[in-house]
Amino acid sequence: MKKVGVALLGLGTVGGGTYRILKNNHDSIKKNYGVDLEIRHILEKDMTKARALGVDESIISCDINNIINDAEIKIVAEFFGGIEPAKSFLIKCLLAGKSIVTANKEMFSKYWHELEAAAKKGKAGLYFEASCVGGVPIIRTLTQSMQGNNILSLMGIVNGTTNFILSKMADEGLAYADVLKEAQSLGYAEADPTADVEGFDSMYKLSILSSLAFHTKVPLDKIYREGISKIDKIDIEYGKKFGYALKLLAIGKKQGGKIEARVHPAFVPSSHPLAAVKGSFNAVHIIGDNVGDIMLYGRGAGDLPTGSAIVSDIVFAARQDKHRHATFNNLTDKVSDRGFSKDFCCEYYIRMTVKDVPGVIAAISSAFAKNSISINSIQQQVQGQNASIIFMIHKTGERGIKKALEAIRVINTVESIDALIRVEE
């Protein structure tokens, strides 16, 4: 029986969940996977957390060297979050030949190249299933199950907080600010919700997922990002009427040899499998050139779901005779723009307020036409002296739509452009 020493950096939500799984499932893991996992050291300042979990206090300290110097520790799982000291500690571990397991998407997406270099040097492994979409086995699927495919598209709901907010706005007709407050009081959203609601968290995950999907590094600066904080509930309502659900999507596509990577709110048809993903659930939808559509669905966060992904990585790492490293070579932080496109193609939903006078639709339509943009439908609702118009636009490039809207903005019968929401099929 292979005995493998494990260390945990931190005993917060996911660290605590991982500790509990390693304790509770120790015997079944030993029986079913042939590895005897022993927690040999934990870094944690807060002894009350350790006591609440019933951890033997003699294995707790604040000194990383207690881990580095223990030759029996082969795997180190990190739960600090943020960049430092996580990054320095993990690089130290890798150089000492200890494999690492992390849920730290921000650090991983920013410093993958440094971690990978240290892992190669130390002949150690780098495991990060828990960094994306919690308990959903999306990393393993991309690395171990898609070998017979060139991936054409990856679209995910990869942030539970924003999906909770958008689902509640849709189901209960509530405004963004009210639902955010409720999510904060329930602990589903942070006091400072920026990382979630402005799409940073989704962007980190998309960088990791699309790098694996397209076998080339997709750095953060190549990703277009837009959050949900400006979403008006009225657009969710209109979308519903047109048969759409609004989701914050992380999208990676390969088109004409170029990768487009973007995070933004998007309408998906209510028949699309992603439309049914509600509340704090996450899902990733992939199209492969051979497998066609597949989707993975589950909990993207939480102590036990994310702990489940961490433990999966620990067992997976413990069973490897030799660790593999990324096969793509451009794993640097500086990647040229060549190979990426920000002029991505979408359908669009555009809502604007105009003066209810003759000629206004003609003026707007001609601005669209001048930019070779084709209108699919126009819906108008008169509200006093003004009218609200929704244009559904056929698939077109981002650059063209922005140019057209600049022209439309200065038409004197156009009061305001209120919403631009991309539509994905």
Next chain:
Amino acid sequence: MKKVGVALLGLGTVGGGTYRILKNNHDSIKKNYGVDLEIRHILEKDMTKARALGVDESIISCDINNIINDAEIKIVAEFFGGIEPAKSFLIKCLLAGKSIVTANKEMFSKYWHELEAAAKKGKAGLYFEASCVGGVPIIRTLTQSMQGNNILSLMGIVNGTTNFILSKMADEGLAYADVLKEAQSLGYAEADPTADVEGFDSMYKLSILSSLAFHTKVPLDKIYREGISKIDKIDIEYGKKFGYALKLLAIGKKQGGKIEARVHPAFVPSSHPLAAVKGSFNAVHIIGDNVGDIMLYGRGAGDLPTGSAIVSDIVFAARQDKHRHATFNNLTDKVSDRGFSKDFCCEYYIRMTVKDVPGVIAAISSAFAKNSISINSIQQQVQGQNASIIFMIHKTGERGIKKALEAIRVINTVESIDALIRVEE
């Protein structure tokens, strides 16, 4: 670069799809996964199939020894289907140290123990991702991603033909026989549809999936099986009204230390992720003690989707330094009944035709009560001199419900018991 010789047994639908993927994606597999796959031999009688695919005729024969005697062939993928000669050929290959990849669920579920023994002897690998749910990476998920969980439940729509039929009956209000005919003319159902519609295909897959989920062999004779051929469209209609969708489910659960495994039509709430799985799509929903609910969705059949799973296994096998074998030891064909339960617990939908006279509901209700069965709701519709009654029954054991129905069947005001459909939450 690792050069790996591959042989294909058969060039039918999936064999042909696999051939095309290995040809078309050869270079990207080489680049992304570091293995140079070479198709060195194909067993196929029908040269027109080979010519249509543009196969070099010099590598085609009908003699398995051409494969056995080629030391460069490390991996053999089988597409014959059925038991023989597939089984004998594969055992020969395994004993010769060649790993095998198969989509043959019937052979695999029946003779896993023989194949495993030969694989151990030959130090070869046994890969069968394509045997269950086509392109959906469910086998890899169960073996490589659930290590941090005891799986509590596995529920899948694992047969595309029956899901196509049930979806069409539901969406278009058509009768079973009419939709089956259409499915046959479209090539979605076989001329003899028994294996699909009577649940045999689902049962083979459930045996494999639940064995992996529960780390113990779940042989075919421990699985309750019931098909969809007796489903009346009226029950799909009533189910819809109660908020349910009807699916043919393959279910494995672990309750009170016992495994229950069953294939039968079941109602699931329309909000359940499986309810949205329409047409020929497949999905498997898993509940783990830590990860909670996850679901995998995709195409369960077809040349390229299933070929994608075959190629995934070929690449996976080609990259292993050492092949793993099942860690559960009871991989025999004879497994005792201990550890399995056929008295599973469900909610039930029961429709019967009764004479429209006073006292009939009282008589039926008292028969249920005598068997400690609790009624959730009763819906009655008068039709001439008779009435149609639907009982929704609270969770109870299978044995009790059958006993109650025997008693009800002989009540003289009861004309017929028309439908018994289990309900899963």
